[in-house]
Amino acid sequence: MDLGLKNKVYIVTGGAKGIGEAISQLIAAEGGIVVIAGRNAQDNDITVQSIIAKGGQALAVQAELGKVEDCKKVVDACVTAYGRIDGIVNNAGANDGVGLENGAPGAFMQSLQHNLSHYYNMAHYALPYLKITKGSILNIGSKVATTGQGNTSGYAASKGAINALTREWAVELLKYGIRVNTVIPAEVWTPLYETWINSLPNPAEKLASITANIPFEQRMTTSEEIANTSVFVLSERSSHTTGQILYVDGGYTHLDRSIKQ
Ligand code: NAP
Numbered sequence: 001m002d003l004g005l006k007n008k009v010y011i012v013t014g015g016a017k018g019i020g021e022a023i024s025q026l027i028a029a030e031g032g033i034v035v036i037a038g039r040n041a042q043d044n045d046i047t048v049q050s051i052i053a054k055g056g057q058a059l060a061v062q063a064e065l066g067k068v069e070d071c072k073k074v075v076d077a078c079v080t081a082y083g084r085i086d087g088i089v090n091n092a093g094a095n096d097g098v099g100l101e102n103g104a105p106g107a108f109m110q111s112l113q114h115n116l117s118h119y120y121n122m123a124h125y126a127l128p129y130l131k132i133t134k135g136s137i138l139n140i141g142s143k144v145a146t147t148g149q150g151n152t153s154g155y156a157a158s159k160g161a162i163n164a165l166t167r168e169w170a171v172e173l174l175k176y177g178i179r180v181n182t183v184i185p186a187e188v189w190t191p192l193y194e195t196w197i198n199s200l201p202n203p204a205e206k207l208a209s210i211t212a213n214i215p216f217e218q219r220m221t222t223s224e225e226i227a228n229t230s231v232f233v234l235s236e237r238s239s240h241t242t243g244q245i246l247y248v249d250g251g252y253t254h255l256d257r258s259i260k261q
Helices: 018-029 041-053 068-082 105-133 153-172 191-198 203-212 223-234
Strands: 009-013 033-038 057-062 087-090 136-140 179-184 245-247
Touching: 009 018, 009 068, 009 105, 018 033, 018 041, 018 057, 018 191, 018 223, 033 041, 033 068, 041 057, 057 068, 068 105, 087 105, 087 223, 105 136, 105 153, 136 153, 136 223, 153 179, 179 223, 191 203
Parallel strands: 009 033, 009 087, 033 057, 087 136, 136 179, 179 245
Antiparallel strands: none
16 A cells, blocks of 8 residues: 655654654655654664665754754754655653652653653644645554553653643644544553663563563564554545544553453
């Protein structure tokens, strides 16, 4: 299926690693142009070079997305380079462990700044250009917004707000023909996931117990599986889908985990 991405321009936040990288690579493989926004210049460059080596088009913009001015810088750089924006993928975020009991109020606000504010800021600054192209917005959320996890109030609040903003923006942007959707991962092996699991007392044991409870095939979701759904929903092939929150998680969030094959 041709997703119709050829020569269209997409910004992917956190697009150099993990799920974001898989989305960047897939957009490029489908003929789209990717603007990768992330704070680590070296990671950004490695992914851009890898896309270019495969014949794709990509540009990196170093940005600490927790800073409002950096979000604007990403949008400006994209428009300066390519003159248009056809979609944004709000993906950057980290489960930063700011819990109710031990997290100071300032740390909570900082977590919102790093996990939530840039979703708004990127959409806000890109909107004038998305109106021209009737582009789309794809957010990456987390099952934590639905299930909770414990000791991660800032991240949970951010992801809950992203679900709410998906509906809110889908309504506000109906008049412009701009679609807004969110894809929810649960357990995906990425650099972030590896860091998180290794922060626990018995990482191997914990990993085995998690995967054993993933209903579909008792395995983790791959970044490529998240990317396949995300890029499809981002694309015009998904032209009548808006305001949706899609769980790409092997049934982990909603199915009865006690039932085994
Ligand atoms: P990852 O492996 O850490 O990749 C995320 C990328 O985004 C990294 O390059 C990271 O840079 C960058 N980034 C994060 N926050 C940033 C900021 N404020 N400014 C600039 N760059 C930033 O993470 P991932 O596992 O692919 O997660 C991607 C998204 O999926 C996140 O929104 C996460 O909440 C969501 N998610 C993941 C899972 C999972 O199982 N992996 C589950 C549920 C939800 P650094 O390397 O410098 O941190």
